[in-house]
Amino acid sequence: xxxxxxxxxxxxxxxxxxxxxxxxxxxxxxxxxxxxxxxxxxxxxxxxxxxxxxxxxxxxxxxxxxxxxxxxxxxxxxxxxxxxxxxxxxxxxxxxxxxxxxxxxxxxxxxxxxxxxxxxxxxxxxxxxxxxxxxxxxxxxxxxxxxxxxxxxxxxxxxxxxxxxxxxxxxxxxxxxxxxxxxxxxxxxxxxxxxxxxxxxxxxxxxxxxxxxxxxxxxxxxxxxxxxxxxxxxxxxxxxxxxxxxxxxxxxxxxxxxxxxxxxxxxxxxxxxxxxxxxxxxxxxxxxxxxxxxxxxxxxxxxxxxxxxxxxxxxxxxxxxxxxxxxxxxxxxxxxxxxxxxxxxxxxxxxxxxxxxxxxxxxxxxxxxxxxxxxxxxxxxxxxxxxxxxxxxxxxxxxxxxxxxxxxxxxxxxxxxxxxxxxxxxxxxxxxxxxxxxxxxxxxxxxxxxxxxxxxxxxxxxxxxxxxxxxxxxxxx
Numbered sequence: 001x002x003x004x005x006x007x008x009x010x011x012x013x014x015x016x017x018x019x020x021x022x023x024x025x026x027x028x029x030x031x032x033x034x035x036x037x038x039x040x041x042x043x044x045x046x047x048x049x050x051x052x053x054x055x056x057x058x059x060x061x062x063x064x065x066x067x068x069x070x071x072x073x074x075x076x077x078x079x080x081x082x083x084x085x086x087x088x089x090x091x092x093x094x095x096x097x098x099x100x101x102x103x104x105x106x107x108x109x110x111x112x113x114x115x116x117x118x119x120x121x122x123x124x125x126x127x128x129x130x131x132x133x134x135x136x137x138x139x140x141x142x143x144x145x146x147x148x149x150x151x152x153x154x155x156x157x158x159x160x161x162x163x164x165x166x167x168x169x170x171x172x173x174x175x176x177x178x179x180x181x182x183x184x185x186x187x188x189x190x191x192x193x194x195x196x197x198x199x200x201x202x203x204x205x206x207x208x209x210x211x212x213x214x215x216x217x218x219x220x221x222x223x224x225x226x227x228x229x230x231x232x233x234x235x236x237x238x239x240x241x242x243x244x245x246x247x248x249x250x251x252x253x254x255x256x257x258x259x260x261x262x263x264x265x266x267x268x269x270x271x272x273x274x275x276x277x278x279x280x281x282x283x284x285x286x287x288x289x290x291x292x293x294x295x296x297x298x299x300x301x302x303x304x305x306x307x308x309x310x311x312x313x314x315x316x317x318x319x320x321x322x323x324x325x326x327x328x329x330x331x332x333x334x335x336x337x338x339x340x341x342x343x344x345x346x347x348x349x350x351x352x353x354x355x356x357x358x359x360x361x362x363x364x365x366x367x368x369x370x371x372x373x374x375x376x377x378x379x380x381x382x383x384x385x386x387x388x389x390x391x392x393x394x395x396x397x398x399x400x401x402x403x404x405x406x407x408x409x410x411x412x413x414x415x416x417x418x419x420x421x422x423x424x425x426x427x428x429x430x431x432x433x434x435x436x437x438x439x440x441x442x443x444x445x446x447x448x449x450x451x452x453x454x455x456x457x458x459x460x461x462x463x464x465x466x467x468x469x470x471x472x473x474x475x476x477x
Contacts, residue, residue: 320374
């Protein structure tokens with residue numbers, strides 16, 4: 001089955017290209033090439049999508065829907081060949097138009113299902129980039145194509161509605177293609193590329209056909225027919241493709257790809273401003289223009305919120321919820337710029353007995369203890385300072401100049417103490433006053449570190465050590 005589909009799909013499309021673009025076969029073969037052969041190629045493309053649906057359950061619904069879209073198009077082509085081609089009295093709209101127009105919502109639904117199958121959870125920024133890119137494309141398409149058709153459409157209300165439905169569908173297809181490519185961070189991969197290229201080629205062929213129909217500068221003839229068949233070939237070739245690439249949920253960008261969405265929107269807005277200056281825009285163009293700008297603003301707001309959240313994450317110690325070393329550096333530098341008006345004290349703390357606790361109870365228990373002690377430290381110093389965890393079992397507290405330094409230090413040391421069966425955790429600490437004893441963060445922390453280790457060693461010497469051990473420790477220090 002797959003081989004037969006491939007022969008009809010690729011062979012029929014090649015025959016149409018050779019005939020319509022290069023004239024091979026002569027005028028006498030046109031009815032066959034642009035009739036049954038053309039229709040067979042579109043049918044084969046739809047069958048290719050159904051074959052693709054058999055490859056796995058993850059994408060089955062998506063490919064069944066896309067296959068239904070292509071087969072709807074194929075049914076319209078068959079009807080056109082049998083009942084409309086050469087019939088001057090054929091009605092408009094006809095049953096063929098139902099098949100043609102059904103292609104658009106089915107294709108959009110199929111692509112949506114494929115996106116959902118390949119991206120369970122997406123970063124909201126990616127969704128917004130897709131929306132911005134799609135809306136920008138829609139606005140430009142409405143200005144360039146839709147308004148062109150609106151100005152020339154005539155007939156009954158149903159006829160005008162049918163005529164306008166085609167450029168609307170094409171604009172939606174092109175917007176969908178650009179939006180999905182944006183979701184993939186402009187790296188769609190082979191399977192996505194074939195599908196999206198097929199949809200984009202369909203829209204391009206429709207636009208060319210519309211312009212040709214209204215007697216623009218485009219040449220007459222059947223040269224547009226192979227473009228439609230290229231669309232069918234791109235979509236039908238999915239029968240030989242692997243699963244679509246998974247769309248990664250996190251919005252990670254690099255290099256020039258970060259600028260693509262803003263660039264598309266900027267070019268779109270510039271073009272629309274120019275068009276509005278020279279021509280009166282209709283309501284659809286204005287609406288899409290406004291929606292694009294709202295999407296851009298929403299994307300910027302989302303970026304600000306996300307960046308703020310990321311910054312907060314970097315500046316917060318994951319385990320204890322205290323400020324991180326990065327947050328300490330930022331806050332300390334800012335506070336030092338106000339030392340003339342707001343004195344400051346830097347307190348450095350280090351846990352005693354924590355290594356033994358880890359060795360005895362395990363690192364998960366040690367992490368849980370640090371988390372508990374960190375919460376206690378934050379509460380203990382909240383009224384007079386701000387606490388940070390700088391790594392391991394080391395903490396820093398910046399004490400406000402107006403606070404009682406000794407009292408805050410005492411509460412901090414007590415908060416980092418814990419006793420129980422088989423363990424006794426305490427904190428050694430040292431304090432340096434700014435600007436009285438140090439003028440900048442580095443020297444203040446060095447002084448506090450010296451005092452902290454002096455306290456730690458004095459506790460060791462005061463502990464139950466033997467005299468030889470105590471003398472050896474004193475000689476090392």
